[in-house]
Every structure is written in C-alpha cells, then in structure tokens.
Amino acid sequence: MWQSESLSPSALRSIIRLQSRDIKDTSGIAAGYQQANVVILHKDLADDFEAFCRANSSPLPLLYKSKCGEWSCGPLATGSDIREDCPEYCVFENGVLAKKVASLSSYTPQLQDMVTFYLGCSFGFESALKAAGVPVRNVEQGKNVSMYKTSVACIRAGQFHCPMVVSMRPVPEDKLDAAAQSTHVIPLAHGGPIHIGDPKLLGIQDLSQPDYGDPVKQCPGDVPVFWACGVTGIEAVKSCSKPVLAFTHSPGCMFITDQKAETISPLTLEPAHCPLTFCISQNPQHYSIASKRAVQQIRAIEELVVEDPGSRGIRALFLQDELLKACLSLSHSSSVLITTGFPTHYMHNPPEETDGPPGAIAMAAMLQALRKEVVIVTDERALEMNQHIMRDAVEKGVIKTAVPVISFQSNGPDSALQFLCHDGDPSKPRFDHLVAIERSGRATDGNYYNMRGVNIKHLVDPIDDLFTTASTIAGITTTGIGDGGNELGMGKVKAAVKAYMPNGNLIACDVAADFAITAGVSNWGGYAVACALYVLNLCPIHWRYLHSGLGLSLTPDQQSLRMACLPTVAKVYDKMLHILVKYGVRSGKTANLGLEVDGLTFHPYHSDIIQRVGLLRPHCPTENSQWPRVGMFAGM
Structure with missing residues (x-):
C-alpha cells in the first residue's frame, strides 16, 4: 500500500485518473498542498459566477478561471486534466443533482462550451493547523470533514444566490488562538474561522447530521470551529435556474494542485494583526x-x-x-x-x-x-x-x-x-x-x-x-x-x-x-x-x-x-x-x-x-x- 505523504500531487492525480479506490476522498492527503473545489458552467454563466465568487470570496476564493473548453490548469498544476483529476464528480441537470461519476470524459463535447472555476479549499490549511499544534479530528478519525448549509445568505450576483456552506473542525479550547492565527494567513484556503461556538447561531441544528461529508466526533474540551467552505459553489449551482448542465467536484473529492497552500497569496502575520x-x-x-x-x-x-x-x-x-x-x-x-x-x-x-x-x-x-x-x-x-x-x-x-x-x-x-x-x-x-x-x-x-x-x-x-x-x-x-x-x-x-x-x-x-x-x-x-x-x-x-x-x-x-x-x-x-x-x-x-x-x-x-x-x-x-x-x- 502506497503512502500518500510520500507522493507528489502529480503522482496522486495519476492514481486518481486510474479511478483507484485507494483514494475515495482527498481529506488528509497531499499535506501542505492547496486543494481546489471545482465548478464547471456554461460560458454564458461564467461572468455571473465570477462576480459571485468575488462578492463571496471567503467561501469561494478564486484560484483560477479557465478559458472556455480548457481542461488543463497550468498556473496551478502541470499536466492536469480536469475531466479526470477529481476522485468523483457531481453532474447537475437543471440545477438538480442527476448522478455522480468518476470521470467527465464522456462529456467532452459539452465541455467545449464550458468554463472551469478552481476555488480554494480548507484541506489546504490542515497542515498549517497541525504545525500549530492543533489536532485535525477528521483526519485523526479517518473521515471526510463535516460540512453544513447555514442560515447565512451569500451576496447575490446575477443568477447565483444561495446559503453559505461551512466546514467544521472540533478544536480544543486552548488551541483556538492557534487555529485562528494559522488559518488567517492562508486566505485562498478560506482564511480564518467565520464562527466559533454554538452551531445553532449559524442555523445548524445537529452537528451529527452534516449536509455533506462525515460526522466528526468532538473530544472533551473541544469547541466547534467553522470555516467558510467551497461546497458553497455546489449550492450556487443548485440555485441557478439557467444551467441545463453543470458539473462540480463531489464534496471532499478535490482537485489537488502543485502549489503549497502557504505560498498562494499568503499573509505575513504581523504581531499587531494577530x-x-x-x-x-x-x-x-x-x-x-x-x-x-x-x-x-x-x-x-x-x-x-x-x-x-x-x-x-x-x-x-x-x-x-x-x-x-x-x-x-x-x-x-x-x-x-x-x-x-x-x-x-x-x-x-x-x-x-x-x-x-x-x-x-x-x-x-x-x-x-x-x-x-x-x-x-x-x-x-x-x-x-x-x-x-x-x-x-x-x-x-x-x-x-x-x-x-x-x-x-x-x-x-x-x-x-x-x-x-x-x-x-x-x-x-x-x-x-x-x-x-x-x-x-x-x-x-x-x-x-x-x-x-x-x-x-x-x-x-x-x-x-x-x-x-x-x-x-x-x-x-x-x-x-x-x-x-x-x-x-x-x-x-x-x-x-x-x-x-x-x-x-x-x-x-x-x-x-x-x-x-x-x-x-x-x-x-x-x-x-x-x-x-x-x-x-x-x-x-x-x-x-x-x-x-x-x-x-x-x-x-x-x-x-x-x-x-x-x-x-x-x-x-x-x-x-x-x-x-x-x-x-x-x-x-x-x-x-x-x-x-x-x-x-x-x-x-x-x-x-x-x-x-x-x-x-x-x-x-x-x-x-x-x-x-x-x-x-x-x-x-
């Protein structure tokens, strides 16, 4: 059995292209590398969605917007092919999830008229959390991160409007400062937390019932900490009445880039701004x-x-x-x-x-x-x-x-x-x-x-x-x-x-x-x-x-x-x-x-x-x- 820690992002993408069941999701792998949420839309909707990302950049930090019909993503990953490089994709028809597939190659003709958006992912800051001494419970438990729809409305842009989705990681109370500081400096992996404490204040009624991902258990002394999540893009696709056909990654099944998370638009954490x-x-x-x-x-x-x-x-x-x-x-x-x-x-x-x-x-x-x-x-x-x-x-x-x-x-x-x-x-x-x-x-x-x-x-x-x-x-x-x-x-x-x-x-x-x-x-x-x-x-x-x-x-x-x-x-x-x-x-x-x-x-x-x-x-x-x-x- 291979060890993901020893493999480069390109090697991991190669394994994913083989549709190997060894990689069911990308949580906990490619440590330190930026991962990306993916939204693929018809070119007629590209400008609206880009505006939506700009207006809601905490959940949807835009890493790269492709040209129409472009499969590769040169600035983020050499030799990539977005049709094959995620472990699983969601296929939406008229805003409704029709099915999940392991490859988009069969949709190549339709993709000629579509634009791909690569959006930052919180998996990219998990290494920073670990380096700061913050345990990452979902990785410890071998689970995908918990993700929830909230009552927080994103700022509308054109055809797109939806509630924000958040990811939740339990953090020991004495590590809250470390969690906030280590993620704040990586804004393109969503940056710092947007809520700490009772999930009901975000409209989340039951942490054991995530809308996406797996339930993650808290340990004694843990506090639920919530970060904006790129799965908001999936909710945005659902909200749009126009897209006859659209694709996204399946939650937790991200696109792995060649870029270190801390090198993509990093911040220098000066003491005064800590x-x-x-x-x-x-x-x-x-x-x-x-x-x-x-x-x-x-x-x-x-x-x-x-x-x-x-x-x-x-x-x-x-x-x-x-x-x-x-x-x-x-x-x-x-x-x-x-x-x-x-x-x-x-x-x-x-x-x-x-x-x-x-x-x-x-x-x-x-x-x-x-x-x-x-x-x-x-x-x-x-x-x-x-x-x-x-x-x-x-x-x-x-x-x-x-x-x-x-x-x-x-x-x-x-x-x-x-x-x-x-x-x-x-x-x-x-x-x-x-x-x-x-x-x-x-x-x-x-x-x-x-x-x-x-x-x-x-x-x-x-x-x-x-x-x-x-x-x-x-x-x-x-x-x-x-x-x-x-x-x-x-x-x-x-x-x-x-x-x-x-x-x-x-x-x-x-x-x-x-x-x-x-x-x-x-x-x-x-x-x-x-x-x-x-x-x-x-x-x-x-x-x-x-x-x-x-x-x-x-x-x-x-x-x-x-x-x-x-x-x-x-x-x-x-x-x-x-x-x-x-x-x-x-x-x-x-x-x-x-x-x-x-x-x-x-x-x-x-x-x-x-x-x-x-x-x-x-x-x-x-x-x-x-x-x-x-x-x-x-x-x-």
Whole structure:
C-alpha cells in the first residue's frame, strides 16, 4: 500500500485518473498542498459566477478561471486534466443533482462550451493547523470533514444566490488562538474561522447530521470551529435556474494542485494583526475574534477610565477585559436595552444624578451608528423627564435619532419574561444585550442604597428583575457599569465591594451581570464602551468575523458617521450637562446643580478623560491596509 505523504500531487492525480479506490476522498492527503473545489458552467454563466465568487470570496476564493473548453490548469498544476483529476464528480441537470461519476470524459463535447472555476479549499490549511499544534479530528478519525448549509445568505450576483456552506473542525479550547492565527494567513484556503461556538447561531441544528461529508466526533474540551467552505459553489449551482448542465467536484473529492497552500497569496502575520479569540457567551457558547492591536487599544481605554481622581478605591473592583468582552458581545448584538438612573438625592425633586445619562446616550449613539436597535428603560417616576432629555439631546446634536425611552413595571412573576421576550417565549428574546450604567442595584436584603447607606427603594422600579430573568434566557447577555459597587450588574464583584468599599456589606448590589465594567465615574465607562465599539468597527479581523466573511470593508462615509457619534468635550459639556441641569439633575456626591459629575467639575477631570480616550482610539482605518486582497473582498 502506497503512502500518500510520500507522493507528489502529480503522482496522486495519476492514481486518481486510474479511478483507484485507494483514494475515495482527498481529506488528509497531499499535506501542505492547496486543494481546489471545482465548478464547471456554461460560458454564458461564467461572468455571473465570477462576480459571485468575488462578492463571496471567503467561501469561494478564486484560484483560477479557465478559458472556455480548457481542461488543463497550468498556473496551478502541470499536466492536469480536469475531466479526470477529481476522485468523483457531481453532474447537475437543471440545477438538480442527476448522478455522480468518476470521470467527465464522456462529456467532452459539452465541455467545449464550458468554463472551469478552481476555488480554494480548507484541506489546504490542515497542515498549517497541525504545525500549530492543533489536532485535525477528521483526519485523526479517518473521515471526510463535516460540512453544513447555514442560515447565512451569500451576496447575490446575477443568477447565483444561495446559503453559505461551512466546514467544521472540533478544536480544543486552548488551541483556538492557534487555529485562528494559522488559518488567517492562508486566505485562498478560506482564511480564518467565520464562527466559533454554538452551531445553532449559524442555523445548524445537529452537528451529527452534516449536509455533506462525515460526522466528526468532538473530544472533551473541544469547541466547534467553522470555516467558510467551497461546497458553497455546489449550492450556487443548485440555485441557478439557467444551467441545463453543470458539473462540480463531489464534496471532499478535490482537485489537488502543485502549489503549497502557504505560498498562494499568503499573509505575513504581523504581531499587531494577530487574531485573538475571546469567549463572549456560555449560553449559547459563542466566541468572537479581534486583532491584537484592537485588543491592546481597548485595554488601554479600560485602564484609562478606571482612574480614580475621587480616591474612592474602585480599583479593587476592576476585572481586566470586561470592557473588551462586553463590547465584542455588543458588536454581535442586534437589539440592545440600556437602563440608567440613580435617585441618590432623595431629598430633592428630581432625585437623579448627572452620572449615568450622558454615558447611556453616548453608548446609544454609537450603537445606533452600528445599526443596532436601542431602547432605554427607566423608572416610571422619571419617564417623562428622561423623554424630554432625549428630545433635547436630539435637538442639540448629541445623538442623531431619538431612542425610545420606556419604563418597566412588575405586575406578576412573569412580567420580566413578558417584557424581554415576544409572547413571553424564552426562545424569542426582544433584546440580545442589556446594559445598566449607574443604575441603582438591589442589595442582598432587597433594598436599594446610595453610597451613604440610605435606603432609596421607594424611588426605584424593579428593573433588576430584567437582569435576573435575562440570566435564565439563552441569547441575552448583560453588562453592568459602575463606580462604587451598589450599581445594577456589579453583583459580579460583590465580594470585593463588601471587602473594600465603605458600607460595602450593606450597599453591595446582589444582582450580577455577565460583564462588570468598573470606571472612576460611571459615565466614563459609557464613553469607553462607545470608543471600544468604534475600535472594533475599524478592526478588519473582527469585521470579517462579524459578517461571516462576507461583504466589503466600510466606506469612508460609514467610517465618518461612526466617528461623528463618539463622545466629545463639546457634546458632553456644552450640550448634555446643560440639558441635565435644565431639568434639575444634580451632581452625585455634592448635590450641586451645576456642570459637574460625582463632585468632580467637568474641567479638568471629565474633559481630560474624554480627550485622552479620544487619543487612544484609531483616527483612521490604519489596519485596512493589512487586509489581504482576495478578488474584490478585502476582508480576510
């Protein structure tokens, strides 16, 4: 028995031409060499399909387009003959699979009027995975890779439109970074993953039932990792109403080229552009990706806003990367609920403070620019005032479009579920993410306390119930932003609040969020979220992952729109704080009705933070120049 590792690609093609059953599929053979998916169409459809490949280059990276009637593929493989060089072919008639054959030689007359497309294949990066220490389970198990149709729609071009197909390889959790990094640099073998985690987020219901290939077993500690797959080309052929006759490779039965995978349009993985993976949800399991540069920028923002000019000791509550993971989660969301309002001044009317609303509106403005649906929920007592504040914020240009401001009242045990989910159905949440910023949080005894230990429960609606209920609903993630530990969501750091904060045993919020962002002033946490979302928006590695490898990079106009939504000194000082003072909202620590927050005058404290945060974010899409150019798509 011959060993495939010792044979050249041309020798392997020779064996395939003999229709030897020794090669049933090409998974795990021709290690390190680029393999190709094959689509053969009538010449009248060639331009449409090429446009389809260019628009969807992650699943369909175009290696070579033949001339009409050309069997060979000189740039990829010497002496090749596409009629004989795949172990098995699919024959489609009117978009329907008619049969599978071992050779296309009998179709030579028809092939005279047809064009062959050679498309990159993930088999080409399996050697790179192994070299990075990542086990390739399908090869270990002697199986073809698992491939699935998804709910992700490819970008339509001409006659072609279809869902993306993905391949799945189980990867140990501690090898996720290595898997992303080793495949990212081979864009013509599909590049890096387009999803890591729960297959249902791609519309895949059962991993044991692949649409193509074989089921591959996961080992303990493995996470399913999905790459765009060239079998998308087969789905594209099925979608086209015009092709009377078309051919493709049979899934897993690829064309083996003479080219090393890493030498075909490779990328140099500079440290700043190295992909890093982060878990952003366990229910459902979901990971996201960003470049090392973006991660470093967000960590710098996080460190800046945790500065403590009021000497309150809030550094003791700090958890690294809560800002990063919260913003990665928000980046993937489609609908966000924000809540704020801390009625600390129980002796005044209104009792609200100036910390919270500016940060909430800064986040809402950026989320709007990212095309997320946003709703703000507040106490019924303060509903009309907050609606007027929102109206004024739009009039003064703090935010482009008014965000709905609503209230939540508890009318029974299912009130929160009915509020969060359509028809109270946990499988149909209205919101992907809840964010609380400087929102009074429920303590262990059921009361709500300001930092002085005064119970203000009579002024607070039970919005905490939304967070406790959300923790039981798959698909809703929560974030709390605070500066003292008595804020909603800061229950995640309750032990530290009790140990280090004044009155901590009494005031500590008991309600935890998935992510707890600590800031010197809570507004600063909101500004940090807006700026971190902007950083992620300009990170091409995150952008590609967020869009499942489909689509083009941001246009300059889109970039400008997002930049215009960032918090600035003028927006916060000249506009937002003046609006709050107009409605009698006071500084948190001093109850001063003036342009200060938490007892700190706007100048120099708050203005300094806003300006320094602005210096940490990218002012132009510098990373875009590092995106590999694969056809028309600059997003690998």
